[in-house]
Structures are given as structure tokens and as C-alpha cells.
Amino acid sequence: MSTASMIERADDSAAVLVEQVQDALSQRRPLAIRGGDSKAFLGRMVDGEPLDMRAHIGIVSYDPTELVVTARAGTTLVDLVAALDAHEQMLPFEPPRFDGVATLGGSIASGLSGPRRPWAGSARDFVLGTRVITGHGKHLRFGGEVMKNVAGYDLSRLMAGSFGCLGIITEVSLKVLPKPRLCRSLRLEMPADRALLKLSEWGQQPLPISGACHDGSALCLRLEGGEGSVLAACDRLGGEPQQASLWDDLREQRLDFFRDPRPLWRLSVPLATPSLAVPGEQFIDWGGAQRWLKSDMSEADLRRIVTEVGGHAICYTAGHAASPFHPLPTGLMRYHRQLKAALDPQGIFNPGRQYAEV
Amino acid sequence: MNILYDERVDGELPRADKAILLAELRQRIPDLKLLHSAEDLRPYECDGLSAYRTTPMLVALPERLEQVATLLKVCHAQKIPVVPRGAGTGLSGGALPLEQGVLLVMAKFNRILEINPQGRFARVQPGVRNLAISQAAAPHELYYAPDPSSQIACSIGGNVAENAGGVHCLKYGLTVHNLLKVEILTVEGERLTLGSDALDSPGFDLLALFTGSEGMLGVVTEVTVKLLPKPQVAKVLLAAFDSVEKAGAAVADIIAAGIVPGGLEMMDNLSIRAAEDFIHAGYPVDAEAILLCELDGVEADVHDDCERVRHVLEKAGATEVRLARDEVERAKFWAGRKNAFPAVGRISPDYYCMDGTIPKRQLPAVLRGIKDFSDEYGLRVANVFHAGDGNMHPLILFDANAPGELERAEELGAKILELCVAVGGSITGEHGVGREKINSMCVQFNADELTVFHAVKAAFDPSGLLNPGKNIPTLHRCAEFGGMHVHAGKLPFPELERF
Ligand SMILES: Cc1cc2nc3c(=O)[nH]c(=O)nc-3n(C[C@H](O)[C@H](O)[C@H](O)COP(=O)(O)OP(=O)(O)OC[C@H]3O[C@@H](n4cnc5c(N)ncnc54)[C@H](O)[C@@H]3O)c2cc1C
Numbered sequence: 001m002s003t004a005s006m007i008e009r010a011d012d013s014a015a016v017l018v019e020q021v022q023d024a025l026s027q028r029r030p031l032a033i034r035g036g037d038s039k040a041f042l043g044r045m046v047d048g049e050p051l052d053m054r055a056h057i058g059i060v061s062y063d064p065t066e067l068v069v070t071a072r073a074g075t076t077l078v079d080l081v082a083a084l085d086a087h088e089q090m091l092p093f094e095p096p097r098f099d100g101v102a103t104l105g106g107s108i109a110s111g112l113s114g115p116r117r118p119w120a121g122s123a124r125d126f127v128l129g130t131r132v133i134t135g136h137g138k139h140l141r142f143g144g145e146v147m148k149n150v151a152g153y154d155l156s157r158l159m160a161g162s163f164g165c166l167g168i169i170t171e172v173s174l175k176v177l178p179k180p181r182l183c184r185s186l187r188l189e190m191p192a193d194r195a196l197l198k199l200s201e202w203g204q205q206p207l208p209i210s211g212a213c214h215d216g217s218a219l220c221l222r223l224e225g226g227e228g229s230v231l232a233a234c235d236r237l238g239g240e241p242q243q244a245s246l247w248d249d250l251r252e253q254r255l256d257f258f259r260d261p262r263p264l265w266r267l268s269v270p271l272a273t274p275s276l277a278v279p280g281e282q283f284i285d286w287g288g289a290q291r292w293l294k295s296d297m298s299e300a301d302l303r304r305i306v307t308e309v310g311g312h313a314i315c316y317t318a319g320h321a322a323s324p325f326h327p328l329p330t331g332l333m334r335y336h337r338q339l340k341a342a343l344d345p346q347g348i349f350n351p352g353r354q355y356a357e358v
Numbered sequence: 359m360n361i362l363y364d365e366r367v368d369g370e371l372p373r374a375d376k377a378i379l380l381a382e383l384r385q386r387i388p389d390l391k392l393l394h395s396a397e398d399l400r401p402y403e404c405d406g407l408s409a410y411r412t413t414p415m416l417v418a419l420p421e422r423l424e425q426v427a428t429l430l431k432v433c434h435a436q437k438i439p440v441v442p443r444g445a446g447t448g449l450s451g452g453a454l455p456l457e458q459g460v461l462l463v464m465a466k467f468n469r470i471l472e473i474n475p476q477g478r479f480a481r482v483q484p485g486v487r488n489l490a491i492s493q494a495a496a497p498h499e500l501y502y503a504p505d506p507s508s509q510i511a512c513s514i515g516g517n518v519a520e521n522a523g524g525v526h527c528l529k530y531g532l533t534v535h536n537l538l539k540v541e542i543l544t545v546e547g548e549r550l551t552l553g554s555d556a557l558d559s560p561g562f563d564l565l566a567l568f569t570g571s572e573g574m575l576g577v578v579t580e581v582t583v584k585l586l587p588k589p590q591v592a593k594v595l596l597a598a599f600d601s602v603e604k605a606g607a608a609v610a611d612i613i614a615a616g617i618v619p620g621g622l623e624m625m626d627n628l629s630i631r632a633a634e635d636f637i638h639a640g641y642p643v644d645a646e647a648i649l650l651c652e653l654d655g656v657e658a659d660v661h662d663d664c665e666r667v668r669h670v671l672e673k674a675g676a677t678e679v680r681l682a683r684d685e686v687e688r689a690k691f692w693a694g695r696k697n698a699f700p701a702v703g704r705i706s707p708d709y710y711c712m713d714g715t716i717p718k719r720q721l722p723a724v725l726r727g728i729k730d731f732s733d734e735y736g737l738r739v740a741n742v743f744h745a746g747d748g749n750m751h752p753l754i755l756f757d758a759n760a761p762g763e764l765e766r767a768e769e770l771g772a773k774i775l776e777l778c779v780a781v782g783g784s785i786t787g788e789h790g791v792g793r794e795k796i797n798s799m800c801v802q803f804n805a806d807e808l809t810v811f812h813a814v815k816a817a818f819d820p821s822g823l824l825n826p827g828k829n830i831p832t833l834h835r836c837a838e839f840g841g842m843h844v845h846a847g848k849l850p851f852p853e854l855e856r857f
Contacts, residue, residue, distance in 0.1 A: 065610035125535050138806045146715040147747035148787035150521045150570045151802050152811050157566035178616035200476045206587040228658020270555040272476035289557045310555040326560035342813035
């Protein structure tokens with residue numbers, strides 16, 4: 001199971017981390033939890049003492065026939081993916097690796113998912129269990145290493161996307177899947193409006209689509225599955241072959257589109273939302289459900305437009321928006337505060353990273 | 359230890375005045391249907407865990423959201439516990455009423471509000487039956503994936519509250535993976551929207567937290583589920599084995615071959631025979647174990663995968679591998695499995711269904727353990743198993759009329775769950791904790807973990823009036839349970855005082 005390199009790169013520093021948290025608790029000193037720091041651009045600044053997770057590394061267990069891997073939070077995605085590669089398995093939600101420095105803990109805490117998300121599921125969908133250092137300085141285990149587990153509240157999935165505000169994730173168990181047998185990418189020249197209509201039509205059919213984006217001039221599709229289904233879909237959909245590296249570049253935000261100097265916004269909208277008439281450049285991902293936007297338009301106007309279609313907007317450019325995450329309705333915010341107070345009563349974990357109130 | 363609400367260890371409940379409550383409810387919600395005579399209350403004494411019954415103080419059957427909101431506000435003001443209930447098919451006593459509480463039945467909320475094929479979602483009221491969603495989506499060639507065996511009866515609200523699974527969850531996920539949004543009312547009657555019509559929403563993932571929370575954090579009043587395109591074809595292979603070990607190893611081999619079947623189920627000899635007697639599915643009754651492996655998707659892929667799986671099964675030592683010839687035979691193969699519970703019900707006066715999960719590699723060891731317990735307690739156990747995702751349903755056969763047998767069955771069940779925890783699994787994969795497994799929670803979680811659960815509960819329901827006593831045991835209960843239940847000289851809750 002574990003290769004030599006994995007053992008070399010394993011180090012359990014949980015005890016040290018727990019001590020640091022207990023110290024911080026006794027002095028009521030906020031902590032800024034940090035993995036590879038690759039997502040520093042996302043969210044609000046945290047005024048706290050850095051807590052570095054990168055010494056807590058290694059794959060704790062991985063049995064390919066169980067489709068489950070457990071690793072410490074500081075493990076880089078690159079190392080984790082390499083271990084899965086060796087068994088022809090993958091993290092289906094395709095989290096960005098950001099120059100190789102993104103850690104497992106940071107990826108789960110921020111809940112980022114790549115191009116396959118609408119078809120395979122999100123980061124939180126693949127979380128089976130976590131170990132967490134709590135706001136009472138205890139190192140606890142929630143969920144587990146089994147596919148199905150409904151004992152107690154689902155705190156491990158709650159941790160996904162909570163940006164470290166509810167506790168320190170020290171270990172994560174994830175469901176993994178075999179890689180598809182065949183993968184083909186296509187490029188079909190057509191305007192965005194038509195692409196969105198086509199995606200909505202194809203979405204209702206059993207096609208093996210696992211990636212769908214529109215770069216302004218063409219719809220690019222990724223097809224994954226068995227030989228039969230992928231080749232038949234290629235025949236049916238036509239178009240030109242497209243290099244598969246597109247999906248990596250999209251996931252890592254390395255495409256030319258992302259070089260535009262204007263602020264970057266991520267708009268999350270319902271699947272069948274038509275083109276959004278907003279100033280700036282757009283790049284459609286997730287089969288229409290995620291729209292990247294480079295625009296100087298005002299935060300308020302943008303939020304109003306996305307809210308009207310049932311979506312929300314997050315600013316991906318550090319320091320640009322007053323509140324990078326979409327503001328919450330008052331009632332919901334109250335329960336966020338109460339949950340934060342319940343799990344982190346002294347407010348020491350990444351205070352304000354997501355919202356000033358939590 | 360009895361699982362009925364016990365104020366001594368589960369916490370004191372407020373004393374309710376039924377007359378005052380009735381008067382205020384009648385005045386504030388004149389058109390709300392209320393049941394309060396002994397005769398009318400009887401059908402609501404239990405859910406699917408029928409060995410345990412409590413008569414609720416009264417039953418409310420609202421039909422409109424405002425009725426639910428006002429009912430919750432009135433109960434909150436008068437400090438009256440409220441137990442939500444959907445269709446009452448739950449197997450863990452999650453909807454078991456309280457003598458001093460109102461049973462809030464959501465079954466009348468049974469309207470499908472919207473089927474949206476372009477957006478691939480369905481928006482429904484919580485009392486809509488699971489199967490009704492797929493039926494309503496069928497004209498668009500879409501369906502709702504999670505398919506609990508109780509799908510003709512159970513409600514989607516109950517599915518959300520239990521995070522229900524089905525035979526297809528290895529490939530298509532549990533309820534939590536197939537939800538976009540739920541509307542809830544808090545214990546105070548405040549409306550909240552969790553999730554959204556988009557694939558994600560800002561803030562903490564309260565949708566995930568609420569899924570599987572057993573009606574403890576809020577009342578589900580509307581559910582938006584994802585719809586999927588129907589697979590073009592589905593084929594099913596039936597493989598017979600002369601030992602459960604070989605069948606278990608074959609499951610791992612299928613996964614190792616890079617195949618994720620739509621469904622992968624195992625049955626042992628006792629369940630095979632019971633199902634065959636009942637359904638005549640064509641099962642090989644001499645086999646020690648059978649596997650049902652369903653492959654679904656696009657025709658060409660399914661064909662190739664069937665060949666691959668057949669090869670794997672043969673290599674793993676299957677004594678026979680059969681591909682269902684047509685839809686009729688496929689439906690028959692599944693009917694045997696889906697009716698395994700009632701089939702076992704026919705060979706024994708009563709049965710008790712367990713729901714533990716384990717890492718798949720532990721299957722042979724756990725089955726041996728179950729066999730030993732079965733001998734020790736003198737009760738037969740039939741094993742039905744969602745093999746693909748390690749979720750076991752041992753069915754303990756007993757006779758409730760024979761003195762002491764129910765207690766023995768429960769003890770045996772608790773032993774099996776402890777074994778699941780010991781091998782790295784969980785006491786419940788999909789049926790929930792409810793009241794049934796309240797003591798077993800003390801085995802799976804330590805006092806600090808339980809304390810965190812209580813804190814989460816308090817963040818949404820500080821007065822503890824929503825479904826009290828379910829899902830999370832008090833530390834007192836665990837201390838008492840631990841005292842009776844010392845493992846190898848180690849107390850699970852050494853820090854707590856004993857009663
Ligand atoms: C023969 C049989 C087979 C089964 N097979 C499966 C299976 O394959 N997979 C599986 O997962 N389960 C299975 N079950 C269990 C059961 O059907 C599920 O747990 C189902 O989700 C319960 O739904 P319900 O509407 O009957 O809920 P109920 O039993 O009425 O309630 C269950 C829980 O949900 C809460 N609740 C109900 N409605 C609401 C609401 N609107 N808001 C808040 N809380 C609510 C209740 O308080 C309770 O805690 C089976 C049961 C039977 C009898």
C-alpha cells in the first residue's frame with residue numbers, strides 16, 4: 001500500500017498542533033490557520049498568529065478496493081494525487097493544486113472543486129470523515145472511513161467550505177474513484193447563448209460529459225467513460241479535437257482569460273441560467289453553473305444581478321471587495337454566529353476569514 | 359437499558375398542559391387538523407420500529423406552511439416538545455412520539471411543486487413520497503437517484519432527515535449528494551433557506567449539517583432535489599458462491615478492476631432461501647452467498663463492463679454467473695433483494711433489522727463474528743448487505759411472544775454494532791440513530807465528541823424542544839450505559855460520575 005516515498009513524507013505533528021491551540025485558547029489569541037497559503041487571495045484578512053499545518057503530513061491509510069483514502073491535512077494535493085495515480089484512481093472533484101502548494105486541509109476547508117464538479121460532486125460530497133481540533137482544544141473524530149455513516153450530526157461535511165472558522169481540520173478521509181477508461185475533449189465553435197441551450201438539452205440525456213466550458217468563442221466538452229460511450233458521443237457531437245490540458249489550465253486558473261487585470265469574480269448560478277448581461281469578460285464553466293467574470297462593475301450591482309437569477313457571487317481578487325463572500329440574509333447569519341459560538345466559543349479560529357461576524 | 363424516553367437519564371421534559379395547548383392551537387389555527395382521542399392517536403404510536411410505542415399527547419396534521427409556523431411558535435412559547443414525522447417508515451424510532459409532546463405529521467404536504475427538466479431539479483413538499491418524484495420526472499426521461507427499499511411509502515422530508523440511501527448509492531450517492539436546497543422552519547417557527555438553486559451557496563454548509571439530523575435541528579418544509587437523466591440500459595449479473603468469504607473477495611476484485619457498479623448487493627444463504635420462497639426470483643438456494651451486480655449507463659459500456667465483471671466473478675470462484683436475460687428477469691432478481699426484509703418476516707414471527715457499516719475488507723471477519731453471536735444468543739441471523747458500500751443489514755429472527763426474546767435480539771444487535779465500530783465502521787449507515795441506537799452512540803463517540811454534538815443542537819434549538827432524546831445520547835445516559843458495559847476493564851466514560 002504505502003510506498004517508501006509516502007513513508008518518508010509522513011509526520012504526525014497533531015500533538016504539537018493541539019498544544020498550540022491550547023496555548024492560543026488560554027491566551028485568547030486568534031490563529032490564522034495556514035496550509036500552502038495558496039488561497040490567501042480568497043476571503044478576508046485574518047488578524048491572527050499563523051498556525052502552519054505543513055508539518056502534519058502523510059497518508060494515513062489507503063486501500064484502493066475500499067475507494068477510501070485518509071491523509072493528514074498538510075499533505076499536498078500533488079502527493080495525494082500521486083498516490084492515487086499509482087492505482088489508477090482519482091479525486092473526482094478535481095481540486096486546484098495551485099503551483100503544487102495546495103494542501104489537503106486547505107482544499108477541503110475552502111471547498112474548491114474543479115471542472116468535473118457538476119457531474120461528479122463537490123469537495124464536501126467526497127468527505128467521509130475528518131479529525132478536528134476543536135475550540136475546546138480537543139482532537140476529535142467525526143465521520144469515518146466508510147461510505148455510509150449517519151451516526152450523529154454530519155460535522156465532517158460541515159467542515160468542508162467553512163474556511164477554518166469552525167475548527168482545525170487535521171485529517172481527512174475521502175471517497176475516491178477509479179479513473180475513467182477513456183477521456184476525449186472536443187471543441188465546438190458557437191456563441192455562448194447557443195452553447196448554454198445545447199448544454200441544457202444535452203444535460204437531460206445520458207451523455208458521458210464530465211467537463212463543459214465556453215471560452216467566449218467555442219464550447220469545449222470533456223467526455224469520460226467507457227470506450228463505447230465516449231466514442232459514440234464524439235461521433236454524435238462532432239466538432240474539433242481539443243487538448244485535454246485545457247481542463248488542467250482551467251482548474252488552475254492558468255488560462256489567458258485569468259490574466260486580464262480587472263478583478264475576478266466567481267458567479268455560481270442555477271444550471272439553466274441564460275447568458276448574464278454584465279459588463280466585462282465572461283468564461284462559462286460547470287456546464288453553465290459557474291461563470292468567471294473579469295469586470296470593474298460595482299459589487300452591489302453585480303450581487304443584485306446574480307441574486308435575481310438565484311445565484312451568488314464571490315470575489316477572487318484579494319482586497320477588492322468589502323465582503324468577498326456573498327452577504328447572508330439576517331436570519332441565516334444569526335445561526336452562523338450561534339454555530340460559530342458553539343464550536344469556537346473564544347473565536348480563535350480564522351476569525352473574520354469568511355464574514356466579519358464569524 | 360430501555361430505549362423509551364427516560365427523564366432520569368435523558369433529561370427532564372417540561373410538564374405540558376394539554377387543555378391549554380389545545381385551546382390556544384384551536385384559537386390561533388382554527389383550521390388545523392388535530393387528533394387527541396386515544397383511538398385516533400393509536401396509529402401514530404410508533405414508526406417502522408414497532409416494538410416501541412408511546413402515545414403522543416396530540417397529533418397535528420397541518421397542510422399549510424403558516425399552520426406549521428404558528429404551531430411551532432405556540433409550542434415553543436408553552437415549552438412543549440415537538441416530534442416531526444413524515445411517513446413513519448423510519449426503522450430507528452426517530453419519529454417515536456413523546457407522551458408530553460406534539461407529533462407534527464408532515465405527510466399532508468404531498469404536492470410536487472415544480473419539475474424543471476432544463477434545470478434538472480424537482481421542487482417538492484416534504485410529504486411527497488420518494489418514488490413519486492421519479493414518477494413525475496419520468497416523462498422527461500429524468501429520475502431522482504436515491505432509492506430506499508421503502509421508496510413507495512417513505513417521504514422525501516424523512517429521507518432528508520435520515521440521509522436515506524438505497525441500492526444505488528455507491529455510484530449515485532446518498533440523499534445529501536442529491537439535494538440542492540431545503541426550506542426549513544426552526545423550532546421557533548423562523549423560516550430559513552439552506553442551499554440554493556445553484557450548485558453551492560455562501561456560508562457554512564448547513565444543508566449538509568441538516569441532512570441526516572433526524573428532525574432535531576429544524577422542520578423540513580420544502581425540498582429541491584437534483585434529477586438525473588435515466589441510464590440508457592441497466593443489466594444485472596447474479597453470481598453464486600460456496601462461501602461468503604469468496605463473495606466478499608469478489609466485491610473487492612470488481613472495484614479493483616476499476617468498475618463502479620450501479621448496485622452491488624450480497625445475500626447469505628438464509629436470506630436467499632427466504633427470498634426465493636417468497637418471490638421465486640430464481641435464486642440458487644444452495645449457494646452460501648449470492649452477489650447481484652447491476653451495471654448501468656450507455657449500452658456499449660454496459661456490455662463491456664458486464665463481460666469484465668463476469669470474468670472477475672468467475673476468477674473469484676463463483677460457482678455460477680447469470681446475466682438477467684431481459685427486463686423481466688432483471689426486475690425479478692431485484693424483487694428478491696428488495697423484498698428480503700418481508701421475506702425474512704415470513705420465516706420468523708418477528709425480525710429486527712440492523713444497519714451497521716464496515717470497511718468492506720472486514721466482511722468475512724464480521725460475518726464470522728455475527729455467526730458466533732447468533733450461536734451464543736440462540737437466534738438466527740439473515741444477512742443482507744449493500745456490499746458495494748459496506749452497509750450491512752443483519753436481520754435478527756426472534757419471537758416477540760417468547761419471553762425474553764426481544765431483549766436477546768436487541769442485545770445481539772447491539773453486539774453486532776459494537777463489532778462494526780471495533781473494525782472501523784459505524785453503528786448506522788442509513789437508518790439513523792433515533793431512539794433505537796441511542797446507547798450504541800456511546801460506543802462510537804466519546805464524551806467530548808458527544809459534547810460537540812450537543813453544542814451544535816443548542817445552536818439551533820437552545821431549549822431542546824425539537825425531537826428531544828433522539829440521535830445524541832446525554833452524557834448521563836452514556837455513563838450509566840458504560841457502567842453496565844465495561845469493556846475489558848476500560849470504562850468508556852471514566853471522567854463521569856456513575857449513577
Ligand atoms: C421495508 C423498509 C425498507 C427500508 N429500506 C431503506 C433503505 O433501503 N434505505 C434507507 O435509507 N432507509 C430505508 N428504510 C428506512 C426509512 O424508510 C427511511 O429512513 C426514510 O427516510 C424515512 O422516511 P419517513 O418519511 O418514513 O420518515 P419518518 O419515519 O416519519 O421519520 C424519520 C425521521 O425523520 C424526521 N422527519 C420526518 N419528516 C420530517 C420533516 N419534514 N422535517 C424534519 N424532520 C422530519 C422524524 O422526526 C424522524 O426522526 C426502510 C424502511 C422500511 C420499513
